Amino acid sequence: MTAELMQKLNLPDLMTLNDGTPVRQASQWPLRRAELIDLLSREEYGYTPKAPSRVEGAIVSGDDNAFAGKAVQQRIELTFDTPAGSFTFPMMLTYPKADRAVPVFVNVAFRPDLPERYCPLEEIIDRGYALASFCYTDVTADGAEIDGLAVKYPVDEKTGWGKIGMWAFACSRVLDYLEDRPEIDSARAAVVGHSRLGKTALWCGAQDERFSMVISNDSGCSGAAITRNKVGEKIADITDRFPFWFCGNYRNWRGREDEMPFEQHMLLALVAPRLLYVCSADQDQWAHPENEFLGCCAASPAWRLLRLPGLITDGRMPELNAPLHDGSVCYHVRPGTHFFSRTDWNYQMDCRDRHGV
Ligand code: GTR
DSSP states (O other), X not given: OHHHHHHHHTOOOTTBOTTSOBOOSGGGHHHHHHHHHHHHIIIIIOBOOOOOSOEEEEEEEEEEEHXXXXXXXXXXXXXXXXXXXXXXXXXXXXXXXXXXXXXXXXXXXXXXXXSOTTSOHHXXXXXXXXXXXXXXXXTSOSSSOOOGGGGSSOOOTTTXXXXXXXHHHHHHHHHHHHTTOTTEEEEEEEEEEETHHHHXXXXXXXXXXXXXXXXXXXXXXTTTSOSTTOOSOOHHHHHHHOGGGSOGGGGGGTTOGGGOSOOHHHXXXXXXXXXXXXXXXXXXXXXXHHHHHHHHHHHTHHHHHTTSOOBOOOSSOOOTTOOBOSSSEEEEEESSSSSOOHHHHHHHHHHHHHHTO
16 A cells, blocks of 8 residues: 555655654645755756746747637747846747637647647647647757757756756746737646656746646656656666756765655645646556656645645556546556657646646
């Protein structure tokens, strides 16, 4: 059972302030939240710089009759100031024609062919959602290169932001821009990504409370999965291959998972009281679905503190294709491998419809 496993794993306590005071009331959550952001910034993802005061968008091309007239599609260049001059990156916005502002997915995507070929955009439009997507490497390369946004801010070797932090920052800049678009209901914005970009969506949504929903698809290690007792990828694996995703300090925890003062349930808990949705695929053992589920269970006390249900579960791993959508933390595991499938998107939209976020 999950409760016993959580005890055995001896996870660092979500509900104790750094000075040892137990967190028992909702009024203590903002302080605990700030502590957790600081901890995860210092040890894992690096510190995020201050947001720019304004993001400008220039529509560079568009189609007012996309999808046989059902939608509007625009390629937009976003520009904002940084300490080293302005930075620009492209995004694609598609929204259904409607008589009111529509909710939106902010999707950090892998491929430059926006919208991504695996993204079921027509279904998204038909279900009344907009999609704002950008390709992550248009922000900065997925490698050790100091390029793009990475050039624009000074980075401390131990605690400066890694690439996940930079991509997450870009998701927030997309929302800055969408707040100025009357066609978009920016109070109903979900940030979503798959795999390394699922980690990105979580870190973005953990910090940026404007997102009403945060969705992780197969994010695994350093995403939704509890690191202690994890199968598949471990901190040594991920920091060997992708050290640049994180801050320098993260390497200190290679092979020392049990000693870490932080854990991934803390990342998930930062989404409270907003809606969190974690999606797994049963054959994705590198990500480890069971530990992603465990992450949802272990994060749930944050919602309960705020008088909301966390994950509603009997503590057992759910059956395949039996999504848990009743609580403020939602979870599903579908059959198949590591992929952002149409099934995942459709479950995510079912969940949004149901919660109205
Ligand atoms: C893998 C990495 C995972 C996951 C995945 C992906 O190579 O080990 O953590 O992020 O890439 O992004 O597809």
